[in-house]
Amino acid sequence: MKPYHYNAKITKVYDADTVTAIVDCGFSINLRIRIRLYGINAPEVRGKERPEGLKSRDYLRSLILDKYVILETIKDKKGKYGRYIGIIHLDGKNVNELLVENKYAVKKDY
Template sequence: MKFLAIFLVPLFLFALEGKVISVTDGDTVKILTFERQQIKVRLYGIDAPEKKQPYGTAAKRYLSDLIVGKTVQIEELGKDRYKRVLGIVYLNGKDVNEILVLNGYAWAFTKYSKIYESQEWKARSKGLGLWRDKNPIKPEIWRKTI
């Protein structure tokens, strides 16, 4: 008896692929494409603490340790007002934006998308990362105070 196995593999059409050459902060990276073009990418749907904000350095370090020097794929979702690519970053098929939120290194940026809202609640309930603080301040609010 012969069996025909059919595997359904999700097909992602990535607009960009390249090696991460630097991390600006917890939600912005620079990649070098295979065409040798440098592109700044703002991670879509999340908002990490600013550099001088509590957990800002930790968020940057976590993201750096996770992806610097590695090849990533970017699902491009537009551009922001600074002309950075807005995108979901994938490393070995895993959503890096989601990983940051799940581990408490970024908020779900619900002002623009609800995509990572449940992941934020998981991190909050476990007291991970920035959720160790009693009253963490969202970066969008913190930016208005400086």
């Protein structure tokens, strides 16, 4: 299946692998959706991982919060926890990969 690309504005960064965005679906249709960043796993903002989770979340916030991005969906259906799975692109850069390169997340195979 070919991935879809959407213009989106990031409105919330919960942690470094879950965000909320307003997605432009075309024809003046905008949806607020939660997105799980594809191919990565970041520390949680609760529990034992909290210090690392907050650093990772804050890094992602500094990159994309309140910014317009391109959302590439991997599946156009919700995953296990009710989130869409996707890759975020900002200024031509793959944000998911930036998180791994800068050690704020690790690669995850699905």
